Amino acid sequence: MRKKIERQTLHLFLQGELDMNNANDLKAAIDNDIEKRGIRTIVFHMDDLKFIDSSGLGVILGRYKKLVPLGGKIQIQNVPAHLYKIMELSGLPKIIEFIPDKNLQKDPNLKGEKK
Amino acid sequence: MRVNKLSLTFSSLPENVSIARTLVSTLGAQLDLPINELEELKVAVSEAVTNSIIHGYNNDPNNFVTLEIESSSEKIQIQVIDHGCGIPDIKQAMQASFSTDPDRMGLGFIFMQSFMDELHVESTVNSGTKVTMTKYFNHSNPSSH
Numbered sequence: 001m002r003k004k005i006e007r008q009t010l011h012l013f014l015q016g017e018l019d020m021n022n023a024n025d026l027k028a029a030i031d032n033d034i035e036k037r038g039i040r041t042i043v044f045h046m047d048d049l050k051f052i053d054s055s056g057l058g059v060i061l062g063r064y065k066k067l068v069p070l071g072g073k074i075q076i077q078n079v080p081a082h083l084y085k086i087m088e089l090s091g092l093p094k095i096i097e098f099i100p101d102k103n104l105q106k107d108p109n110l111k112g113e114k115k
Numbered sequence: 116m117r118v119n120k121l122s123l124t125f126s127s128l129p130e131n132v133s134i135a136r137t138l139v140s141t142l143g144a145q146l147d148l149p150i151n152e153l154e155e156l157k158v159a160v161s162e163a164v165t166n167s168i169i170h171g172y173n174n175d176p177n178n179f180v181t182l183e184i185e186s187s188s189e190k191i192q193i194q195v196i197d198h199g200c201g202i203p204d205i206k207q208a209m210q211a212s213f214s215t216d217p218d219r220m221g222l223g224f225i226f227m228q229s230f231m232d233e234l235h236v237e238s239t240v241n242s243g244t245k246v247t248m249t250k251y252f253n254h255s256n257p258s259s260h
Contacts, residue, residue, distance in 0.1 A: 017133055019132050020132055020169065021133060051136075051154075051157060053158050053161040053226070054162060054222040054223050054226060082151060083154075086154075086158055089222070089225065
């Protein structure tokens with residue numbers, strides 16, 4: 001996984017699969033950056049994420065809960081189409097800002113599911 | 116109709132979660148399931164196996180989880196079986212946001228329920244848990260997603 005730090009913002013470029021096997025490492029790495037480097041905004045770039053389950057989503061929710069009292073925030077960028085449904089079901093879009101991929105803005109499924 | 120049965124027993128190790136879902140996904144691909152349904156099967160299996168390891172066995176790697184799959188042209192049935200601590204109150208465990216850990220979402224059962232057509236949980240305290248999930252193919256009434 002690639003990361004980039006700009007002032008108080010941590011950009012994480014998630015890759016491959018995020019499940020209970022690597023969720024704790026990711027959590028520890030992020031918490032270290034929050035505590036030692038004063039990170040207050042985390043941007044999760046999901047372009048290359050192949051799989052995520054509740055263990056992975058729990059890491060994101062947990063970091064949200066940690067950052068909000070510190071005045072911080074989380075953004076999620078470029079969720080691949082095959083992960084829309086799990087994102088939606090997780091409820092994260094209700095509390096976290098999702099920034100769609102500009103290239104996909106014409107995709108009718110993107111913001112869809114309006115009955 | 117041809118029925119295919121697979122059984123895989125593996126150590127309760129975190130790295131085996133991806134092996135379990137890969138097996139289901141490979142089988143699903145052979146059945147020509149669309150990519151979004153493969154994704155949903157993978158999530159459901161991942162959640163069930165993760166529950167067995169984290170909750171059933173409290174992360175102790177010296178135990179075994181069994182994955183049983185039975186598929187036909189009409190449906191796929193997946194069972195995830197552990198011999199761990201069991202669930203005292205299944206109803207409560209299946210509710211959203213019931214989790215003992217603040218970093219976990221308590222969404223495991225919600226995902227299994229949403230992504231499969233049927234979900235059945237049998238559990239006995241100190242004896243183990245069996246999760247049975249079924250997905251039917253070619254719905255006459257496809258979901259609105």
